[in-house]
Every structure is written in structure tokens, then in C-alpha cells.
Amino acid sequence: NAINIGDLEKLLILGHGNGGMVYKVCHKDTSATYALKIIRSNVHRALSEVSILRHATDCPYVVGFHGSFENSNGEMAILMEYMDNGSLETALATNGTFSEERLVVVARDILNGLAYLHARNIIHRDIKPANILVNTKGEVKIADFGVSKVVSHTFEMCNSYVGTNAYMSPERFNPDAYGGSYDGFAGDVWSFGLTLFELYVGHLPFLEGGERLNWATLVCAICFNEPPSLPETASVEFRNFMACCLKKEPSERWTTTQLLTHPFISKDLRSY
Ligand code: ATP
Numbered sequence: 001n002a003i004n005i006g007d008l009e010k011l012l013i014l015g016h017g018n019g020g021m022v023y024k025v026c027h028k029d030t031s032a033t034y035a036l037k038i039i040r041s042n043v044h045r046a047l048s049e050v051s052i053l054r055h056a057t058d059c060p061y062v063v064g065f066h067g068s069f070e071n072s073n074g075e076m077a078i079l080m081e082y083m084d085n086g087s088l089e090t091a092l093a094t095n096g097t098f099s100e101e102r103l104v105v106v107a108r109d110i111l112n113g114l115a116y117l118h119a120r121n122i123i124h125r126d127i128k129p130a131n132i133l134v135n136t137k138g139e140v141k142i143a144d145f146g147v148s149k150v151v152s153h154t155f156e157m158c159n160s161y162v163g164t165n166a167y168m169s170p171e172r173f174n175p176d177a178y179g180g181s182y183d184g185f186a187g188d189v190w191s192f193g194l195t196l197f198e199l200y201v202g203h204l205p206f207l208e209g210g211e212r213l214n215w216a217t218l219v220c221a222i223c224f225n226e227p228p229s230l231p232e233t234a235s236v237e238f239r240n241f242m243a244c245c246l247k248k249e250p251s252e253r254w255t256t257t258q259l260l261t262h263p264f265i266s267k268d269l270r271s272y
């Protein structure tokens, strides 16, 4: 497994974000393809991402990890499994909204990944379509652990302000309204619910027509409006499942283990 960074040839850019660039690369000797994430700024974040990926290599719902490299300029590179169908964000932009049948499968895979992480005290903290990857084998995997956190025990507070605003749960904006402390796992479930909402409806709740709300309006909508609900076109099971993910009170929100038993996820696919 000793891949040398010098043996990798950059083919194209797969994406870029706050942290750096992600390239599709080819290993010259084996001609195997990988994704290489290069992080120029926050090395601390890169190290934490590497340690989480390393600990999740036996989970089929987390993107595969093949090694990491550090150079003398303090840059880090993370070698990952290449997911040849890109992210769910690109899938939504190119193929349009997802059918409910497709979302059952996608939701079950993401939930299995989140349940694995939560059982190991890992909170992802940035679940959204851009951070869920898919491949032509039909696999769905969680990626981008740049702002994730390992909590030493489940009582630890986890209300630091990281992640992507529009997907953040009410208790992350307004911790005092929820007793000032919560375990943080429920925040991933909220973001997961909003992710499914966006893939089904085509846009986030509160962001109809794709207009960008200013930050204050968005926070008010998340904290003071009724939780978003799916349109009538969705099945009763799906609407109920969404309501379980989007309970405003974090202690009432279902956990990943509970959600895996919900009829929307556990029902026989042939019933469609
Ligand atoms: P951060 O939030 O830590 O700054 P980022 O958003 O820049 O990270 P990622 O989310 O890991 O970085 O990757 C950015 C984009 O690159 C993804 O949305 C996806 O489109 C693409 N990408 C990342 N990893 C892979 C991969 N393993 N296979 C295919 N495409 C990938």
C-alpha cells in the first residue's frame, strides 16, 4: 500500500472548496485512478480528516482512504477512492430531482454511514449533497470530514459554529433555547433531512426559486418557523420520515438507529 505521491499523475480537477483542491489522479504503475485532496491552509483540519477516514476504512458508506502525504511547505494531500459519478449536488444539477424510489436507497446508505460514525462518537457536521459521493456501481458514500469532530463522550457539548449555514439545525444557531447543551449527533440528522428534502424538491426549504436569503432571515426561518415539511406528492411514509428528521427539539429528533427502523427505509423496495 506504499503509494508514492510522485507516482501520481493529475488528470483533472474534481472540485474545490474552502480547504483546497480535489484532483482525479492516475497511479502510473497500476493505472488505477484515485481522488487526491490537497489542503494548503488548515493542516489541523486535514490531520483530523485523515484520522477519521483512517478509522472508517471498514465502512462501505464512507469514502475509501488510501494514504496521506505531507510536504515541507506544510501542505497535506489525502488520497481517496475515486467516486466516478461525483457528488449528489452535481447529480441534482445535471439530472434534476430524485424520485422517491431512488431516495429510499440513497437515504438508507447515508443513514448506515451516519450510524457507523455516530456509534464511534464521530459527528460529521457538514452533511449536504456536495459531501455525499456516488459511483457507477450504485454506491453512495459520505465524504469531506474537514469540520468533523470526535467527541470523547456523548455528553460533551458540541455547539461550535462550523458547517454550512443553510443545513444547520436550530440548536446550532440558538443553543440557549435548547438548554444550552446537546450532543451534536442530532445536528447531523437535521442536515441529513434537509439533504433529502433538497434532492426531492430541488431546492432547500426557505430558499424557494433559488434566491439567496440573507443570513439573518435564514437563521430566523430555521429557528422560528415550523419545521419544513414535504409536499403532498411525497408518500405518507416519506413525509413522516422527514418529520422525524426535522423535529426542532433535538432531544425529540430521531437518532440514526431509530430512523433505520422507519417504514420509509425498511419497507420492501418491491412495494413500489
Ligand atoms: P472542505 O469543506 O474541507 O474545505 P471541500 O468541500 O473543499 O472540503 P470536499 O468536499 O472533500 O472538499 O471535495 C470537494 C468536491 O470535490 C466534492 O463536492 C466532489 O464534487 C469532489 N470530490 C471530492 N472527493 C471526491 C472523490 N473521492 N471522488 C470524486 N469526487 C470527489
Ligand code: MG
Pocket (backbone or CB within 6 Å): 017, 130, 131, 144
Ligand atoms: Mg465539501
